[in-house]
Amino acid sequence: MDFYALQDSLQRGAHVGYSSDLVPIESRYAFLDKIGSGSYGDVWRTTRRNGSKDLYAVKRIDKRAAGTKGLRSVMGEVETMSLLSHPNIVKLEETYQDDAYLWIVMEYLPGDSLQHRLDRERVSEAEARRFVTQLLMAVEYIHDKGIVHRDLKPSNCLLSQNDLVVKISDFGLSVLAGNEQCLTTRCGTLHYMAPEILRDTHYGKPVDMWAMGVMAHVMFLGEYPFKGRTESALSREICRGYRPQDDNTHGSSSTAPKCPPLLQDFIHRLLTSDPHRRMTATEALKHPWVKAGMELSQQASLSTAHMSSASFSRLAERWRAAVLAVIAAQRLLYFYKVKRLDKLGYGDFPILRDHHYLVTGQYEPPGDSLNCSNMFHTRPMALLELVAMINTCTYLRHVDFSWNNIRSLSVIQAFLKVTMKHPSLRSIDLSHNPIPAVAGRALVRLARNPLSHVTTINVGDTGIRAETISQINSFLKEKLAPPALSHSSSVADLTSRSTSQSPGDSIFSSNSTAYGFRQKRGALQVVPRRSDGRNSRIPRLPPIARLPPVRHSDKTS
Secondary structure (H helix, E strand, O other): OOHHHHHHHHHHOOOOOOOOOOOOHHHOEEEEEEEEEOOOEEEEEEEEOOOOOOEEEEEEEEHHHHHHHHHHHHHHHHHHHHOOOOOOEOOEEEEEEOOOEEEEEEEOOOOOEHHHHHHHOOOOHHHHHHHHHHHHHHHHHHHHOOEEOOOOOHHHEEEOHHHOOEEEOOOOOOEEOOOOOOEOOOOOOHHHOOHHHHOOOOEOOHHHHHHHHHHHHHHHHOOOOOOOOOHHHHHHHHHHOOOOHHHOOOOOOOOOOOOOHHHHHHHHHHOOOOOOOOOOHHHHHOOHHHHHHHHHHHHHHHHOOOOOHHHHHHHHHHHHHHHHHHHHHHHHHHHHHHHHHHHHOOOOOHHHHOHHHHHHOOOOOOOOEEEOOOOOOOOHHHHHHHHHHHOOOOOOOEEEOOOOOOOOHHHHHHHHHHHHHOOOOOEEEOOOOOOOHHHHHHHHHHHHOOOOOOOEEEOOOOOOOHHHHHHHHHHHHHHHOOOOOOOHHHHHHHHHHHHHOOOOOHHHHHHHHHHHHOOOOOOOOOOOOOOOOOOOOOOOOOOHHHOOOOOHHHHHO
16 A cells, blocks of 8 residues: 555645656556545445456545545545554555545445445344454454544444455544543544543543444344434433433333343443443453354354365365465565565665565564664664564564664654563664754653663764763663662661671671562652651661771771
8 A cells, every 4th residue: 555655645735737647546447336425535346457356445535625634634544544454444455646636445345334234124133243243353453553443333334245244444533542541532423422522531442342332232222222302412311321221211112122131231331431441342352242152153163064075175175275375465465565665765675674574563583682783874764664673573682773874853762662661672772873862851761761671771972962871871770770778667677687686797687678678669759758757767778889898906896
């Protein structure tokens, strides 16, 4: 997917008169028929002109109609979809542009949307369970990547042929939020909005799980769990909270089927007003109602295990074909990613073309030390690609980025963000680089962070100020030094021990007591005062190595 072409088009805006030097989409795709329309354009069913019979959905965006704001929205959606690859998420293939339009090529699904399927007829419990399980797996995947969809609903879910597979589409409102409850924008579809959105409080991933609860209710019962004549009335009902079907407080239709107990509990645990008590996608996949469907599938698989030898032979042939298809897919994936590196101008770096990483997403260098000194001197921005690789390796202990002409703050920030949480990295070398002085603050934060395992940072001959380097070294020394005595109970115990022993060995017993009672504390954590109210400071014992040597006269006395 040529995401950088789309990014370039956003920077140009919708100015008329631009002469595109890119390959026109009509030369590669044959447009068959129009299958839908949206705010800024329409959607076409297409096929490649290379003779392939595969079908694709192409969304055509009118640049002038979308404007800068609309293009930014499209940009966000494409950027999000370019990060995702899951069997229950519509796949983004590539993008094109010309003077007037953006063209977004996506996977084509011959079925209707899930909303059209529900409009035709109510689904059975087994079908609802199948749809919900697939959607939960997709939601779990996007949540693991820190993405919140914010507009999950049946009309944004597409079905494959025969309605066997459901896939999430339309990531126009999705946003990268990590694990924080940091979002405040009110957006989405009212019937599927969580209470925290309507209350204008901070929210995060749990809003998607609320929407999943509403969808499960609509799939099986054929109606919304909350009703209101006006938007304000509906908002009040949602904020009031969900009441199970047995309460008969939502005006359920007499023709609606009775909700099975396990499904009722599943919906109730998703439509919990408190987002902290709401099930996550992982927890929902472990719910008894979902697991019951998986057990039924396993039983069905076991019942068909007794097959004839001819059937087994056909199955073995299919398996062989599937393995060959996987190998071919890996090769295509590798060449696709290498082509992307070539477009960025980074294809000349062998370390970035690592086959195992490009295919599996896991970087496994031969040792625990990575020496890249002077390797990226001509293209320091290529280090961003290597940083992403380092993030996937769990056993690296030393990384050398010296003499790489690093002057971009974004490269330093990306590297330090990975280093901060890396499980094994102990030493980094950034020396002999024109690193800006402002990067010193981030290096200080890394040095003082107790969660970081880094104990050696080399920033010699850089733009970092001398006083900042002193701070970094000071914090690193504190990490390596044994913690000081910090608890009043330790002092009391130490005093009792020292008074009960002879003067000759009181020093050693006191020192061992201090180590027995030491506690981990942050660099800026205040030492608690004694509980007896006295204003005296807690005594600290010097390390044995710093005690003055015993004089000969003291021994004789």
